[in-house]
Amino acid sequence: RTLETELREAVETGAFTLFYQPQVRLADGHIIGVEALLRWNHPRQGLLTPGAFLDVLESSPLACRVGEWALEEACGQAAAWQAAGLALRVGVNLFAEQLRQGDLDRKVGATLARHGLPPQALELELTETIVLRQAASELEPLQRLHALGIRLSFDDFGTGYASLATLKRFPLDRIKIDRGFITDLGEDRHDAAIVDAMISLGRSLGMEVIAEGIETAEQEAWLRARGCELGQGYRYGKPMPAGDLLRLAQRRN
Numbered sequence: 001r002t003l004e005t006e007l008r009e010a011v012e013t014g015a016f017t018l019f020y021q022p023q024v025r026l027a028d029g030h031i032i033g034v035e036a037l038l039r040w041n042h043p044r045q046g047l048l049t050p051g052a053f054l055d056v057l058e059s060s061p062l063a064c065r066v067g068e069w070a071l072e073e074a075c076g077q078a079a080a081w082q083a084a085g086l087a088l089r090v091g092v093n094l095f096a097e098q099l100r101q102g103d104l105d106r107k108v109g110a111t112l113a114r115h116g117l118p119p120q121a122l123e124l125e126l127t128e129t130i131v132l133r134q135a136a137s138e139l140e141p142l143q144r145l146h147a148l149g150i151r152l153s154f155d156d157f158g159t160g161y162a163s164l165a166t167l168k169r170f171p172l173d174r175i176k177i178d179r180g181f182i183t184d185l186g187e188d189r190h191d192a193a194i195v196d197a198m199i200s201l202g203r204s205l206g207m208e209v210i211a212e213g214i215e216t217a218e219q220e221a222w223l224r225a226r227g228c229e230l231g232q233g234y235r236y237g238k239p240m241p242a243g244d245l246l247r248l249a250q251r252r253n
């Protein structure tokens with residue numbers, strides 16, 4: 001059987017699940033949000049990360065269904081956390097196909113309403129590849145989402161081919177500095193210069209800046225000193241099931 005057949009069965013049997021990775025405010029270490037990350041509970045291979053199936057899923061007609069499911073699931077979770085006294089913003093990664101449909105803002109609005117969530121509770125992550133592939137007409141749903149107050153993040157910033165003009169053309173609220181630049185921050189002066197410039201650029205454009213892949217206290221201190229507000233990475237927690245995230249946030253905040 002092909003991977004696509006198996007993915008179809010996974011959608012039908014509810015074999016996908018979301019893990020959540022904490023995002024912290026570097027000033028005080030408080031968990032202020034999470035990124036929702038897809039996992040596949042495979043009948044024989046166990047829990048699979050997106051690396052094992054994302055390429056096939058992205059280019060299959062199932063992408064929209066999985067993307068909409070993830071949005072629904074993440075919003076349901078955010079509502080449950082809110083009921084437990086935790087106001088965590090949840091970030092959901094988008095598939096290119098979800099934007100191509102043209103009615104994403106309507107679907108997102110309906111999902112938020114179903115769960116009684118304010119638009120500020122949701123962040124949508126777009127990779128550079130998705131952003132660059134957008135036709136001008138596909139910008140409209142993004143602009144409407146932004147106007148509703150939903151935050152839009154530029155994922156994996158700095159790894160692709162987007163020109164700096166992209167930052168002007170798109171209604172982006174946050175840039176996520178790719179973890180590839182963070183790993184060697186202490187040793188590689190080029191990485192340090194690039195990260196420094198990305199932080200300044202984001203801040204002068206009035207955008208939030210979050211660094212991904214923070215693993216050490218040194219990386220954290222360096223980023224905080226350079227004015228980076230937010231961080232995500234194993235230092236604060238790996239992607240984990242919703243219940244574990246709730247307990248972690250209740251302990252830390």
Ligand code: G
Pocket residue numbers: 036037038049050051054067070092093094095239
């Ligand atoms: O969980 P992990 O760090 O292995 O995720 C790898 C990548 O898979 C993420 O960086 C993200 O780009 C992608 N990804 C994870 N979950 C989703 C999802 O729900 N939708 C989309 N479109 N991409 C996802």
Ligand code: G
Pocket residue numbers: 021037093155156179212213214215232233234235239
């Ligand atoms: O959306 P994106 O493709 O950026 O998803 C983040 C991916 O990076 C996830 O697969 C997650 O497991 C991984 N990741 C998150 N934090 C760290 C980290 O601190 N170190 C490493 N090596 N990987 C991380």
Ligand code: MN
Pocket residue numbers: 035093125155
């Ligand atoms: Mn992401």
Ligand code: NA
Pocket residue numbers: 155156157176178179212
């Ligand atoms: Na990323």
